Amino acid sequence: MAHLPRPVVRLIEKFERLPGIGPKSAQRLAFYLLRNPVEELEDFAQKLVSLKKDTVFCEDCHNVSESNPCPVCDDKNRDEALLMVVESPLDQLAIEHSDKYQGLYHILHGAIDPLNNVGPDQLYLKDVLDRLDGVEELILATNPTMEGEATALYIRELVENKGLEIKITRIGHGLPIGADIEYADGVTIARALEGRRSL
Numbered sequence: 001m002a003h004l005p006r007p008v009v010r011l012i013e014k015f016e017r018l019p020g021i022g023p024k025s026a027q028r029l030a031f032y033l034l035r036n037p038v039e040e041l042e043d044f045a046q047k048l049v050s051l052k053k054d055t056v057f058c059e060d061c062h063n064v065s066e067s068n069p070c071p072v073c074d075d076k077n078r079d080e081a082l083l084m085v086v087e088s089p090l091d092q093l094a095i096e097h098s099d100k101y102q103g104l105y106h107i108l109h110g111a112i113d114p115l116n117n118v119g120p121d122q123l124y125l126k127d128v129l130d131r132l133d134g135v136e137e138l139i140l141a142t143n144p145t146m147e148g149e150a151t152a153l154y155i156r157e158l159v160e161n162k163g164l165e166i167k168i169t170r171i172g173h174g175l176p177i178g179a180d181i182e183y184a185d186g187v188t189i190a191r192a193l194e195g196r197r198s199l
Helices: 006-016 023-034 038-053 089-097 126-131 146-161 186-194
Strands: 079-086 103-107 137-140 167-170
Touching: 006 023, 079 089, 079 126, 089 103, 103 126, 126 146, 137 146, 146 167
Parallel strands: 079 103, 079 137, 137 167
Antiparallel strands: none
16 A cells, blocks of 8 residues: 555544455555545535434434434323343334334343443343333343343343343344254254244
């Protein structure tokens, strides 16, 4: 990169800081943008600025929104007896796309991950307890990773230590639709067996 213009190098360095973008992808993105008209780049830049300026975090569920509270929390047709805890806004979006859940959400913005210095205080964990008034079922929908499992256990302990009488459930994990059992690992098969149900 020694012979590249400084503006190109600076943009490449910015792209490399994005998750999932390596040096080669960062270079391709920078040179792709370089071939675009100035008007299109200015529009792109405005949208980047707008991303922070025109969005807020919902004070109830912590989802990204244009309004506070967000449309889900403000929807009077949602079942307030159900509260689902997810790790990220993308998880909430995926669950909404299933059209099978009509309760409320609580978004943590991560999972407990001591190896990366992410503890309970860096997440929206403690205020889960503030949202349990009137909740009959707390659904823990953190990812099936070590960090997700640790986070789910931490939340369960928080609720139990408060002596709250709430049904706590965990979303099922196991074999995806269309997968062959022979290619699944032992942990996935164990989870599928644990989550089996009557037909």
